[in-house]
Amino acid sequence: MQKDTLVFDLIRQELERQRRGIELIASENFTSLQVMQAMGNVMTNKYAEGYPGRRYYAGCEIVDQTEQLAIDRLKQIFNIQYANVQPHSGAQANAAVALAVLQPGDNILGLDLSMGGHLTHGSAVNYSGKLYKPHFYGVTREGGVVDYEMLEAKAREVKPKLLICGASAYSRDWDYARIRQVADEVGALVMADIAHPAGLIAKKLLNDPFDHCHFVTSTTHKTLRGPRGGIIMMRNDFENPWGLKDVKGNIRMMSNLLDMAVFPGIQGGPLEHVIAAKAIAFGEILSDGFTAYANQIIKNSQSFATGLVDRGYQIVSGGTDNHLVLVDLRNKNITGKKAEQALVAADITANKNMVPYDDKSAFVTSGIRMGVPSITTRGMKEEHMSFIVDAIDRVLMNADDEKIIGEVRKNVNSFMEQFVLYPELG
Secondary structure, three states, X not given: OOOOHHHHHHHHHHHHHHHHOEEOOOOOOOOOHXXXXXXXXXXXXXXXXXXXXXXXXXXXXXXXXXXXXXXXXXXXXXXXXXXXXXXXXXXXXXXXHHHHHOOOOOEEEEEOHHHOOOHHHOOOOOHXXXXXEEEEEOEOOOOOOXXXXXXXXXXXXXXXXXXXXXXXXXXXXXOHHHHHHHHHHHOOXXXXXXXXXXXXXXOOOOOOOOOOOOEEEEEOOHHHOOOOOEEEEEOOOOEOOOOOEOOOOOEOEHHHHHHHHHHXXXXXXXXXXXXXXXXXXXXXXXXXXXHHHHHHHHHXXXXXXXXXXXXXXXXXXXXXXOOEEEEEOHHHOOOHHHHHHHXXXXXXXXXXXXXXXXXXXXXXXXXXXXXXXXHHHOOOOHHHHHHHHHHHHHHHOXXXXXXXXXXXXXXXXXXXOOOOOOHHHO
């Protein structure tokens, strides 16, 4: 079989792009080499519909062990009773929870996408906004933090069957206990989507959602630093609220409903090679090295935020508790779209993002979202944040000057040479 040199050349180009630039996309990270190697293993050849010990195909004895190892390690990380490691993505994990607990047309309540929420929390262009009846809460206009009074009032008004907390562009911690209190009052189940801060929660650097939320979902990349994928978790299994029974007349536990929602509900065969990579990543998270890494994320993020504020940038909510910042650029007279384009030209990757109460469209935006997981993985510390802030500021204040942007790009490329990415790959 002839080697596909075209594709492998593109892979090499992508490696070089990642090496030479500053990666500030908050939802991205660099896996370890062993995580990447696991994703290219022979388990990709194995069909394994079902769950360990309960497969629809023969020959699953080995992948059963790998998947069970991933489950056991994930349970240990978060001190939980139930984990499903099969979802292909965080969006799939959220879809499975919804399928397990909702009927079409049921009310759901989540953080508005324009205020930092996620597509799967009720956006009109997503299944969550098409199959279910979405309602939203937001953040305060003044402080940019979750408006819990709005959340409570809306929950009492619409009585959602599922109350969703979590975000894709929110830099503060969550009051899960308060959310659960409201949910209990209105008869709602609570799902926490911790896709972004999961790695920080794993090391007890942020509030623990598990004691207050019925379901917790996450991606396995971002701050968990694993392969791209999803997970569903519960600290404690519980009897389903509807008393649903199986064919033998036994009441189905919530774990049964969730497993059935993933397979056969929304997915077929799980990606056992990716699950192997998840197992490796979960093992890394249990190490002391990951504890130091998670602590460094917080230090870098707060140092980065302080540097931006000192340069006159407005950070939504005024600062950060986690790995990201959302910057409102309106006082700098540049749109998020323009900022993203200028930064990319300087080999600094970030993404345009709407800010609360934005007066521009989602295709233009007034803000930009930036995060530090990737640069922390590459070994950066607080003292390196000033270089990055200076580079960002110089680009954004000279967004139409190709000469200055070119100079910044050279400085960025030179700066990144000290933080070698995957040296084993040559």
